[in-house]
Amino acid sequence: MFTCENCGKPLQKRDNAYFLMQVPSRSLAELQTFLKTNAVVYCPECLELIYRRSPSHQDQPTV
Numbered sequence: 001m002f003t004c005e006n007c008g009k010p011l012q013k014r015d016n017a018y019f020l021m022q023v024p025s026r027s028l029a030e031l032q033t034f035l036k037t038n039a040v041v042y043c044p045e046c047l048e049l050i051y052r053r054s055p056s057h058q059d060q061p062t063v
């Protein structure tokens, strides 16, 4: 089972999950193992928060 890296909320099978990961160098057949060891998982709520905080996505200058 995957849990959100930020809030620790367990992600159910029908939830959307977002994986922050590097592109696998090996075959996609190993993707499940790859995700467990390399990916950072976020739930939709936390992804939105992180996306908004990201400096590369700031639309307005901070004061």
Ligand SMILES: [Zn+2]
Residues within 6 Å of the ligand: 004, 005, 006, 007, 008, 009, 042, 043, 044, 045, 046, 047
């Ligand atoms: Zn979360």
